[in-house]
Amino acid sequence: MKTLAIADTKFHLVDQGSGPPLLFVHGFPLDHQMWLGQIDALADEYRVLAPDLRGFGESESSLEVVSMERYADDLASILDALEVDQPVSLCGLSMGGYVAWQFWKRHARKLDKLILCDTRAVADSTEAALARRELAKDVLAQGTSMLVEAMIPKLFSSKSREKKPDIVEATSAVIQKANRMGVAAALRGMADRPDVTHWLRQIRVPTLVVCGEEDAISVVSEMGEIADQLPQATFTVVPDCGHMAPLEDPAFVNRAIRDFLREAQTETGS
Numbered sequence: 001m002k003t004l005a006i007a008d009t010k011f012h013l014v015d016q017g018s019g020p021p022l023l024f025v026h027g028f029p030l031d032h033q034m035w036l037g038q039i040d041a042l043a044d045e046y047r048v049l050a051p052d053l054r055g056f057g058e059s060e061s062s063l064e065v066v067s068m069e070r071y072a073d074d075l076a077s078i079l080d081a082l083e084v085d086q087p088v089s090l091c092g093l094s095m096g097g098y099v100a101w102q103f104w105k106r107h108a109r110k111l112d113k114l115i116l117c118d119t120r121a122v123a124d125s126t127e128a129a130l131a132r133r134e135l136a137k138d139v140l141a142q143g144t145s146m147l148v149e150a151m152i153p154k155l156f157s158s159k160s161r162e163k164k165p166d167i168v169e170a171t172s173a174v175i176q177k178a179n180r181m182g183v184a185a186a187l188r189g190m191a192d193r194p195d196v197t198h199w200l201r202q203i204r205v206p207t208l209v210v211c212g213e214e215d216a217i218s219v220v221s222e223m224g225e226i227a228d229q230l231p232q233a234t235f236t237v238v239p240d241c242g243h244m245a246p247l248e249d250p251a252f253v254n255r256a257i258r259d260f261l262r263e264a265q266t267e268t269g270s
């Protein structure tokens with residue numbers, strides 16, 4: 001792990017391998033460890049960067065609300081601090097996808113290709129946003145253990161829960177250890193995030209859209225609609241997986257990522 005001090009905040013990240021930069025952005029309420037199935041495997045061909053977002057894992061934050069825009073700006077600052085001049089392929093899962101939309105909007109020159117895993121373009125409904133803000137208060141008062149029981153059944157397919165207890169346990173441990181301030185700030189940031197559906201037709205970068213067949217949070221039909229609206233998208237459904245498809249079936253997802261990056265490279269010459 002590397003530590004970068006940017007302004008008054010310390011960020012931790014994995015920076016492994018060499019080649020075209022491939023930036024992984026984790027979901028909520030997780031950290032870079034959700035990409036362990038990608039990091040070693042893809043570092044043979046790419047410079048794999050996997051930060052802990054502000055307030056998650058080992059990265060610090062003292063903010064009460066962190067917007068998706070702020071996380072995107074942090075990623076741009078991290079790339080600057082690492083002197084990564086080449087535009088990156090950005091792979092974001094769920095909340096990482098919400099951040100990816102903002103990265104495209106705010107830092108287009110730093111972006112070469114997008115990989116959007118198990119994410120959404122719509123904003124929260126009024127009720128969902130309200131529930132998130134209440135949850136933020138509960139997490140601050142009681143800690144993050146309460147999220148484990150609530151989230152695990154939604155994160156993994158029934159088959160993964162039965163056959164892959166190791167990844168389920170590791171993810172539960174990450175949630176349990178998560179910093180309550182960071183988690184609450186992200187919940188508030190997600191509650192405030194805008195609907196970006198009207199951006200989709202303008203996102204003219206090669207994009208891979210990945211969705212677990214049994215994803216209960218960002219369902220296949222909704223992700224298929226996102227892919228339909230993106231001008232240059234390839235859509236891949238990962239059999240027997242849920243919301244955490246890259247962790248549940250890394251071999252399948254890594255193959256899809258490699259094929260996509262190679263084909264997109266041939267087409268765009270980048």
Ligand code: MLT
Pocket residue numbers: 026027028029093094095096190217243
């Ligand atoms: C995630 O996996 O990042 C979350 O499910 C996102 C969300 O709660 O909307």
